[in-house]
Amino acid sequence: MELKQLASFVAVADRLSFVRAAEALHLSQPALSAQIHQLEQDLGVRLLERNRRVVKLTDAGAVFLLEARDLLARAQAAGDRARKAAQGEIGRLRIAFVFSAALEVVPQIVADFRNQHPGVRLDLVNLRTVNQVQGLLDGSLDIGFLRLPTTHPQLNITIIHSEPFAAILPPGHRLAAEAHFALEMLRDEAFVSYGREWAPGYFDATMRMCAQAGFSPHVVQETSEMYTAIALTAVGVGVAIVPRSVLLAHSHKVEVRQLPESLGVSEIGVATRAAEPSKLVQAFVDLARSHRSQEDAVL
Template sequence: MELKHLKSFLAVAERLSFIRAAEHLHLSQPALSAQIQNLEEELGVKLLYRTRRVVRLTPEGEIFIEEARATLARAERAIQRVQKASRGEVGQLRIAFVSSAALEIVPHIVTLARRKLPEVSLDIRNMRTSLQLQSFRDNAIDVGFLRLPLQDDSLRLQVIHREPFVIVLPASHPLARRDRIKLADLRSELFVAYGRHWAPGFFDAIIRLCTDAGFSPNIVQETGEMYTATALVAAGVGVAILPRSIVLSQRQDIAIKPISPKLAVSEIAIATRKDRDTPMLRAFLAIATSCSRL
């Protein structure tokens, strides 16, 4: 049974006229009659009673018209769904993000993706960099938002956000009263750091900033959350070097100082596996890059 036979049957059944049905389908009347005859022979029942003047549904035709409509509707939904899938508009994406991307980056991208891809289910998880890397290896996530620097040959990385590092001090710290300070001014300070265990590349970048300034930081406290690092600075545990967006929303009891030169920047990239490239991933990446703040 072919879909075109069902369409021809419905055209006749709804108009009760072979002439009007043939015109609607852009078929000749003999071709249309042949399709209806083939359908009836395949089913083994008479669907239409017809004379030169009258066309009407048989009792079997009355039943079959509803089934034919439902079958064509299901076929149309299947066609639409597979076409949407080819454009990346249907499916599920598992997305992980570091908490430091939760304030300025991820919410806007996710909101836009849900509006533009309403039939894509977004499974969103807060996940540290080290766990994201393992989850990529386990094929447990499809997309990650990560702080750079990062070296992983299995991942495709695209920078979507860039911001300066800043020095974070307790508000009561003597250096907090200065308009500008140098990294070298921190050589004798105690440091709070986002630990190497959770983000090795990021930790090493902070160490490199300090060594380039002529000293090795005395780290007395490591933490797995940048917002916790800010709270520890406010409590007087030490000073920290963090991305600016992390501390802008938590300015109570802390002072923020810029780092010179301005080349000292922190970047967030969107990551996907190099061996995966689907229309859905490409559609999401296009939305994410359209929100880029470079």
Template sequence: MEFRHLRYFVAVAEELHFGRAAERLHIAQPPLSQQIRQLENELGFQLFHRTKRSVALTEAGAVFLQESRRLLYQLEQAIQTGRQVSRGEQGQLVIGFVSSAAYNVLPPILRSFRAAFPEVKLELHELTTDHQLQWLSDRRLDVGLVRPPIDDLLLQVQTIFQEPLVLALPDRHLFAQEPIISLKAIAAEPFILFPRSLAPGLYDQIISLCQRAGFSPTVVQEAIQMQTIISLVAAEIGIAIVPVSLKNLQRTGVIYKPLQEETPQAEVAIVCRKLDVTPTVQRFLDLATQMTKS
């Protein structure tokens, strides 16, 4: 039995007329009658009572009609789902992101993607850059928002956002009222920083910025997440140099000041496996790239 046999049967059952059913199906009447006979022989029971003047469903035929409609509906749903998945419009996308991306590019990208592709289920994981790279290697992530550089030939990496660095100070700090601060003025201050292994690109930018000002920062405390660093600044454990978008965190007890020196641009990049760009991943990449260019 093939699904076309079910379509033929449903057409005849709904029309109760072989001629009209044949017109509806765009086939000739004799082949249609033959197909219904073959279906009945294969099923082992009669579907229709036929006379020269009328066609009527048997009791078994009426039950078979209900089940046939259900099967055809499920087939149509399966076809539609397959088409949507093939176009990247349905399925699941597992996304990793560094914590600081939650204060700049991540929210607008997610809003736009959910609006454009509501049938795609999003699974989000806040992870450091090094953990995202491991999860991508383990195929636990589909795409990530990381801090470059990324040196892995198996990964596709594209910078989608850049921002300057600023100084995060406790609001009761000596320099809290200064409109702009020189790095040399804070050379002796205790610094809060993250371990280099978590985001070596951003770490090296911060250290190089300080070294160009003539000092190496005295790191008194390390923290993994940017929001934890800001919390420690609020607790007056030290000061920190952070991406400017961290101002969106709005933590009580912390103020942000521009630096007198020109700072490097902290970057956020989107990354995925080169050989595993599914239609859904490509949709996400295209949308993220388009949004951050505008």
């Protein structure tokens, strides 16, 4: 049973005339008759009663007409959806982000993309950088907002956000009121750090900052989440270096000292598979890049 046979049957059933149906379908009458005959052979039932003067539906034909219309409509809808998916108008995107990206970066990009692509389903999940890389490589994710520096030969990564670092100290720390605070003043402090296991590039970057300041930090506690680092700092476990934006959502009281951008900046990138062919993914990345452009213009 083929779609063209269904279309031919519906055309005859609507007009109850092989002549008029053949004209509407731009077919010869013998070709149309052959299609209807083959359809009846495939189904094993007679759909139309016809003679020289009259064409009418059998009981089986009347029932089959409803089903044929439905099948043709669904085939048309499937084709429409396939074309829209190819153009990036509908579909599904699986997107992961590090916690800090959820504060300043991801929400507006997601909101703007939903406004532009209302037919696209967005699945959002909070994942650490190393887990995002794995998800992109194994195909369980389409897009990742991850902490930089991160590189992989099978990924395309574009910087879309950068911000200064801040040093955070326990409440009442002796350096909190220091008029000319500098990172090297923390050389003798215990450090809480976002662990290398979860964001190796970020960990190495903060270690380099300390090395540039002339010391190697004494890390007493690593954590997989930056807000946990803030909480541990608040109760006196140690000091920490974090991107400025993570302080926006914390509820713990800590002392904050801004660090100069000359020491480095914290960056977030949007990552996709290097061989990603999807127009939908590309549309999302293009939007994310435009947000970076707007951010640069403001700065």
